[in-house]
Amino acid sequence: MSRPHPHRRLRLVTGGALAALLVVAGCTSNTPETDSSSGGTDSKAVSANDDPGKKVVIGFSGPAADHGWLAAINSSALAEAKKYDDVELKAAEGTNDASLQISQIETFINDKVDAIVLLPTDGAALTDVATKAMEAGIPVINVDREFSSPFAARTTVLGDNYGMGVSAGTYACKVVKDKGLDDAVIAEIAGIDSLPLTQDRSKGFKDALKACGQNVDNRVAAEFTVESGEKAASNLLQAAPKIDVIWNHDDDQGVGVKAAFDNADRHEFAFIGGAGSANAMRWIKDGSMAATVIYPPTQAADGIRLARLIAQNKGLSDLVQVEVPKRIVLNAPVVTKDNVDDYMALGFES
Template sequence: MSRPIKHPFRLVSGVAVAALLVLTGCTSNSPDSEASGDGGGGDTKAVSANDDPGDTVTIGFSGPAADHGWLAAINSSALAEAEKYDDIELKTAEGTNDPSQQISQVETFINDKVDAIVLLPTDGAALTDIAIEAMDAGIPVINVDREFSSPFAARATILGDNYGMGVSAGTYACQVIDEKGIEDPVIAEIAGIDALPLTQDRSKGFKDALKACGQTVDNRVAAEFTVESGEEQASNLLQAAPKIDILWNHDDDQGVGVKAALDNAGRDEMTFIGGAGSCNAMDWIRDGSMAATVIYPPTQAADGIKLARLIAQDKGLSDLVQVEVPKRIVLNAPVVTADNVDEYSDLCFES
């Protein structure tokens, strides 16, 4: 989901107590370092150089169908991360949106006796039982992005912060309103699919953050995470709102359509905020046609691969005192602006 970097501007959501965890090995921790007697135990797993070669482990990876730029990046980043390690043998299943097919894929991993499974489920609830079956077989499961419905289904879970995205976007909007001295601002929101919990979380975070500066969303429409729906819903929104001061679009893939609608209507009066962190968004920030985007890391499965390797090799995170990989990691949702776009552009994805 990367190297530690200093951010000239970062908004940390109230929920993002789960701060961004850097999962790369800490080179200051020598492989032959030993824990002192004052360190809380004799186990030295957490003070190894995690990227040093270890026992070869077989990891099974099952991800989504790559029918969306962010989802394609999830898959490609996982494959690229595994290739960095000579001690990983990766078994990949074909990307799918069919829970039944994904269940069969996990059954194959279990039968193959892989050492760990990294799974971004098409449906967390539907994949819960088979994930528990893997765990019962002694195969640790790393759950990515969409949570299972039981705590017994995963050894570790790594997530983006949907609520935190909304909080970051809303906090940035409040900052813009204050810096520009906008009175009675008109705030608009283009959500994703309203039936999805992730969309509901993003909208709630946005609404909650706006309360801090006494603001509310004046106009809201919901698209479907596609370019076509983004353009259609943005056009409807622009017709309903002759003036907009702040516009937050939840998803940079559908943002291609949103941007087309804005350009077609000649509407450039607003502060345009995106979501997820596409390469298009990074380019628009550079040329000034978008003010900011809020990151939803497309590298979660890559981090899942790293965690699976550590768990299968009986290691911990070398940057933590704790000797085991945490049970749950929630990645931060930082705001990318012209001030820090170059620091995030290497992690962008193609829409």
């Protein structure tokens, strides 16, 4: 799955700022960045930062790779570290056990690594040990699931769940406009409704639709699994004989969602996905999916790069600031047939 996590946080946008965000999303969401995304290719930024520097030891701890998105998180981090001769990576075994992950960080502290990249199985549960590492002089790069204290991380790298919803909603508005639909029926297949990340995605979608005078007419929730996606999508199709646009939050879940569409022979709508799986990329290329919204599987790879720079006392070469920023929220671009080849390398297998 993509993977959705309960401790992702959104950037809060209110009032006029939301309108500005929607305009920007509409202008930029379909435009790939010209710089290669970390973990996607062998390319690295063209700057002196890539020249070999002081040898650094980085500890990496992530969750168990029990679905596509998390597997991509872990593999991209390992691949990124291998690109640098001045990086020695100590990678702990992936786990969904907070107690075991705490033990892994304790080991990194005892080993006196130069930096730690940590995607916590539970941000709150790992806050104390991350703070301990920081107090020991070891910078912690927090990935995807935030800690509950600002003192637990030197830098935090996040995807943008609210932004995913905004991008999906903005694209849905474009579909409605391009097709000249007067009374569009828009549906949503969410993930687990109790999770903040799902709530953030749905809010962004709703807010973007509202900006163009649309709303969600039919909504169901699944559980980020293939089976639940198929069941939820089947129920949705039975309840809605007419649909113009469907946004499914998660491309791993989308395997089941698309199976339901195929079984019912329902393809009259624009199908929008979420996360950016390899399946979604292939569906876009063959025309069976209109678009997907990226939730970057390269966050830990970005964490590795940032850990290296921080441990070597470097900043980001494209910024005037001499230090790595405290917080980085990655973009949630829309991938369509026009730009799918640019993002294909980032597609993860479900």
